[in-house]
């Protein structure tokens with residue numbers, strides 16, 4: 365998502381080649397997300413990027429996507445009795461940001477989330493702006509836009525090494541590519557890509573997250589909200605009669621093709637069942653993916669140094685889909701030497717904060 369969205373914006377102005385190691389783009393983090401948009405997700409430092417992405421996601425121009433890219437969901441932040449401080453902290457974090465969060469009573473909480481046990485629904489926070497994102501649709505729209513503007517997408521073209529002489533000499537599995545600028549949108553591999561280009565790693569850490577798709581012992585309504593434990597133990601949301609459940613795991617893992625572990629699947633089921641008056645009857649499938657974070661959990665957008673045409677577009681953590689439009693706008697503006705868009709503070713995300 366990171367690479368292709370930025371390529372789509374740069375291609376009208378520059379000659380762009382996207383190097384993808386796999387045979388198909390989006391087989392790693394982008395193809396494995398939970399597909400939601402929530403302005404609170406990722407914290408107040410990420411929220412300006414999420415909010416600034418809303419226009420494109422909620423009202424895409426027809427030439428970008430004729431299909432809607434989001435659908436109604438809503439998020440309900442809940443806490444077990446005695447853990448209400450987590451709800452207060454969430455509310456305080458977003459005071460004055462313009463993000464709409466409403467406090468719900470026990471009755472209102474029960475109406476929205478009838479599965480929750482009584483000790484989980486004494487109060488809750490309702491985030492009406494949360495949506496499901498059509499991730500494949502968004503990715504396809506950026507791919508179309510990039511190709512239309514002349515970008516070349518090379519698959520099975522792993523960047524193996526690169527060195528800068530008068531320009532970048534990039535050795536790939538499909539031969540040498542030369543470029544004035546190299547953008548590192550390598551997801552979980554971004555630090556490896558940097559090292560292969562002679563640039564010091566930043567300390568990006570991939571963290572594995574598990575998703576379980578479950579049948580319950582009772583019907584699942586499609587209009588249930590994304591229900592998030594404010595303490596960070598789980599979230600779940602309905603999808604086509606089943607429930608997607610995540611144990612909100614963050615297990616450090618090497619960059620690679622992440623697979624779900626039995627223990628994390630069991631934890632997902634256990635945490636869900638401890639909060640809900642329902643049982644998992646069958647696990648239909650599960651998957652895992654890597655969410656890759658910088659040490660301060662904010663994304664990394666910007667040049668390595670003023671005199672180094674190596675540009676970081678990395679560290680998108682658990683918010684790389686919902687922030688993609690604004691992140692691509694920001695990165696394109698920095699690369700093309702244009703004003704920073706959306707009132708964003710580019711310094712917050714600059715790679716130079718780690719140097």
Ligand SMILES: Cc1cc2nc3c(=O)[nH]c(=O)nc-3n(C[C@H](O)[C@H](O)[C@H](O)COP(=O)(O)OP(=O)(O)OC[C@H]3O[C@@H](n4cnc5c(N)ncnc54)[C@H](O)[C@@H]3O)c2cc1C
Nearest residue numbers: 365366385392393394398399400523551653683684685686
């Ligand atoms: C379980 C889960 C749930 C999530 N839920 C959400 C959510 O609800 N909302 C949200 O906004 N975000 C969510 N995310 C986060 C989101 O998926 C990521 O932030 C986003 O997909 C990152 O995109 P990316 O392009 O940086 O990474 P990737 O999609 O991993 O792309 C990186 C690409 O770089 C390629 N690559 C690596 N090294 C090389 C090389 N040397 N040469 C060529 N190519 C290379 C890889 O093959 C890969 O295709 C979730 C993530 C997970 C795992």
